[in-house]
Amino acid sequence: MNRRRFLKGSVLLAAAPVAASTEPGAIPDYEKPFLELHRHVATPVKIAKIELLRIRADYFLRTTSTDGVQGIVRTKQVEDYIPILLRRVAPHFMGKDARDLEALIDSVYIANYKMAGQAFWAPVAYVEQSLFDLLGRTAKKPVGALLGGIIRKEIPVYLSGSGRETTAEQEVDVYVKGIERTGAKAVKFKIGGRMSRNADAYPGRTETMMKLARKRLGSSIAIYIDANGSYNAAKAIEVGRMLQDLGVKFFEEPCPWEELGETRKVAEALEMPVAAGEQDASLWRFQWMIQNRVMDIVQPDLNYNGGFIRAARVARMARAANIPIVPHNTQTGASAVNILQFASAIPNIGPYMEYPHRGPEKAESWYTPNFFVRNGMVKVPEGPGLRIQIDPAYLAKAQVIES
Numbered sequence: 001m002n003r004r005r006f007l008k009g010s011v012l013l014a015a016a017p018v019a020a021s022t023e024p025g026a027i028p029d030y031e032k033p034f035l036e037l038h039r040h041v042a043t044p045v046k047i048a049k050i051e052l053l054r055i056r057a058d059y060f061l062r063t064t065s066t067d068g069v070q071g072i073v074r075t076k077q078v079e080d081y082i083p084i085l086l087r088r089v090a091p092h093f094m095g096k097d098a099r100d101l102e103a104l105i106d107s108v109y110i111a112n113y114k115m116a117g118q119a120f121w122a123p124v125a126y127v128e129q130s131l132f133d134l135l136g137r138t139a140k141k142p143v144g145a146l147l148g149g150i151i152r153k154e155i156p157v158y159l160s161g162s163g164r165e166t167t168a169e170q171e172v173d174v175y176v177k178g179i180e181r182t183g184a185k186a187v188k189f190k191i192g193g194r195m196s197r198n199a200d201a202y203p204g205r206t207e208t209m210m211k212l213a214r215k216r217l218g219s220s221i222a223i224y225i226d227a228n229g230s231y232n233a234a235k236a237i238e239v240g241r242m243l244q245d246l247g248v249k250f251f252e253e254p255c256p257w258e259e260l261g262e263t264r265k266v267a268e269a270l271e272m273p274v275a276a277g278e279q280d281a282s283l284w285r286f287q288w289m290i291q292n293r294v295m296d297i298v299q300p301d302l303n304y305n306g307g308f309i310r311a312a313r314v315a316r317m318a319r320a321a322n323i324p325i326v327p328h329n330t331q332t333g334a335s336a337v338n339i340l341q342f343a344s345a346i347p348n349i350g351p352y353m354e355y356p357h358r359g360p361e362k363a364e365s366w367y368t369p370n371f372f373v374r375n376g377m378v379k380v381p382e383g384p385g386l387r388i389q390i391d392p393a394y395l396a397k398a399q400v401i402e403s
Contacts, residue, residue: 029320030283030313031106037099040139040146045069045098050090050127052082053398060390060398061085061126063134065098071134071385072395074335075126076303082401085123088112098131105309121281121306128307129338129386136385143386144344147308154377155343158186158224161330161356164194164201168209176216178357182373186222186352188252189213191239192230195256199230207242214246222249222352224275229256233265244272250297251275264294273297277314278328281305286314290321297350301328302338311342319348326350332357334367336378337386344380352376366394 049064052075059079062072078085092108108124109116132143144150159178162171175187191206193199200206213223225248231239236254243251252275255262267274273296280286281304289295298318300311315325325348329339332355343353355373363370367390369381381387 028287030287030317033102034148034312034316035102035146035309037101037135037146040141041099041135045135045138047093047096047098047131050093050130052078052085052090052401053395054401055394055398059401060395061130063093063098063127063130065134065138067138069134069138071130071132071137072388072390073126073129073133073338073386074333074388076331076335077122078126081119081123083403084115084120085126086401086403088115088120089123089127093127093131098135101128101131101135102309105306116281118279118281118304121310122303125303125305125307128309129302132308132341133385133388136387140384142344142380142382142384143308143341144380147312147342147345150344150380151347152344153380153382155340155380156186156352156376157184157355157373157378158188158222158352159184159357159373160188160226160354161358162188162190162226164190164205168205168212171209172213172216174358175213179217179221181360182357183375184357184373185220185376186224186249187213187217188224188226188354190226190228192227194228194230196230198232198235206239210243210246210248219247224248224250224252226252227254229253229259231255232259233262233269236262236266237269240266240270240272244270248272252297252299253278260289260292260294264292267293267295275299275326279304283310283313283317287317290317290323293321296323298323298325299328300325302342304328308338308342312346315346315348324348324350326353329354330356333364333371334388334390336371337381337388340371340378340380341386366391 046066048066051062053060053062059075060072061075062070064070092111096104136143193201225243231254240251250273254266257279263276275297276295277299278301300314302311305311318325339353343349361372367388371378
């Protein structure tokens with residue numbers, strides 16, 4: 001038994017009483033209510049309207065209470081899920097008390113459990129995030145306060161958004177310049193070929209890029225790696241040992257995401273932490289992966305996994321097992337507010353949150369405040385709700401999508 005396996009076994013043993021159900025039919029700890037929305041808002045917040053808006057290529061989910069308070073969130077990839085959102089998800093929330101959001105997230109699943117997966121949970125996330133904005137504006141509190149309380153007002157981030165269409169040299173140069181602009185202390189490179197059965201983007205790219213990255217970035221910059229399921233376990237272990245020797249801090253999705261056994265083999269073989277979970281949308285699956293130590297860092301996506309509440313439940317599972325949570329994030333600008341609010345309130349987040357960055361940051365005129373990486377940090381916007389104010393003149397251009 002190697003040292004890593006011994007340590008994992010020790011942590012899992014300590015976490016087992018928390019992770020396991022105590023009696024047949026008992027509610028798992030991660031499903032027990034933890035929000036206190038009724039304490040933050042004394043009177044019912046009835047949901048009167050749920051609208052999907054489109055402005056050119058951008059989509060927004062807007063909710064309105066019977067008191068006229070509105071919440072709004074910019075969505076991601078919703079155009080792929082519109083029928084599910086409008087036919088299955090939105091009607092379930094209509095007329096309900098938004099303060100019962102935890103129970104509503106569970107009941108919308110029960111009503112549609114055969115559809116569960118990213119295509120279902122992403123629409124749920126957009127409604128939930130918009131309702132958090134509505135509740136925060138009603139209570140005059142930020143979403144982080146509703147999630148349990150503000151712990152941090154600035155979020156350390158790692159730069160991501162790396163591609164495979166570049167040469168090794170070009171990709172390293174992107175991050176050298178990115179660090180110069182932002183003062184970031186961590187970056188993430190994409191290696192392999194994405195679900196490529198051990199093939200690199202081109203022969204030798206990964207090793208050349210990583211050795212050059214360490215040389216040019218120096219020892220003070222944390223380097224993370226994302227393989228997007230490029231390898232089987234044997235190849236991932238081989239590549240992982242090379243990365244380990246270069247001081248890489250974590251190895252994300254080394255094997256295809258559904259190959260839990262392969263990913264676990266990699267985690268057991270390497271001293272370097274293995275990260276996974278961005279594609280997953282099942283709390284039971286997350287619990288199994290954590291209990292069986294498939295990964296060392298848990299990475300639910302705030303959209304794919306169904307929103308703040310379900311991500312917070314994953315964080316609670318991970319915390320019981322002494323594992324950090326580093327949510328997957330591909331959003332910047334107005335859409336990045338969800339990762340900032342979430343990270344402001346969750347105790348066991350990792351040292352850096354993911355923040356895509358490929359070039360100079362540009363201010364947008366249609367919303368305030370704009371977010372920028374400064375000294376490796378992004379400030380959590382202050383104010384009620386998600387704290388995004390959209391220009392009414394811009395929003396007036398929106399088309400309501402009805403089918």
